[in-house]
Amino acid sequence: MRDFSLLQYRSLLLDLQQAGYRFFTVAQYARSVDDAPNVSSCLPAAPDACRTAILRHDVDLLPENSVRTAQIEHDLGIRATYYFRIVPESNRPECIRRIAAMGHEIGYHYEDLSTARGNLSEAWRFFSDNLAWFRTFYPVETVCMHGAPRSGFDSRDLWKHYDYRSLGIIAEPYLDFDYSRLFYLTDTGRRWDGYKVSVRDKIPVWQDRWNEAALTWHTTSQLAAAVRSGRLPAQVLVTTHPQRWTDSFVPWMRELLLQNAKNIVKRLLV
Ligand SMILES: [Zn+2]
Structure with missing residues (x-):
């Protein structure tokens, strides 16, 4: 099976379901931490009943691809969270509407401090x-930073001066979740160990502990094998960029080559 194909993505979701993971949107998880102590008290090696997965999708570009992953999840009875950017390559009303209509959460993938140049x-x-x-389009309750690796600004710095809660936002996953309980995985760099090449999409300090515990995988099939063998922690937040998940060969190859080139540049930035 080709990695970063929709077939591979669906198979990973099936493995998570088989392993007993229950799926939460970002907003549902943010609420469950407040409301349900049985979820928040689930530590990494918790019993099966605690297994929780949050699927976060950053729609950086090619929003039609997100409609496809949304459909796969919907067919499996899973609700995920899709973060859209304001730029035209992400912000496509018909895609937002279709994804929301499938019952997924819509959030805002902000980069405003970077756009406003500080x-x-x-x-x-x-x-x-x-x-x-x-x-x-949707009663947005959660927002998530777009990393913008080439920008000198970290858009999260806006929150040193302003409070998103004043606009009714209940969670920003980078800032409001407790990563001593929640294990973080991202496909940044088109690999599952992309923290090595990521400028901003990583969880400082905790990533070092996860590395020490050998909780790192490179390919999706390695990750899926860890899910099946029970090696994956009980509470996980999985971030993907649906633009890179496709079954069509030409876009798939373009993403492969482009990401390999980008990773070389990003490694220099990190
Ligand atoms: Zn992004």
């Missing part, structure tokens, strides 16, 4: 306006 009041205005735009 101007805080302008970034806050952009953020408020863009959030209002996405709320015309």
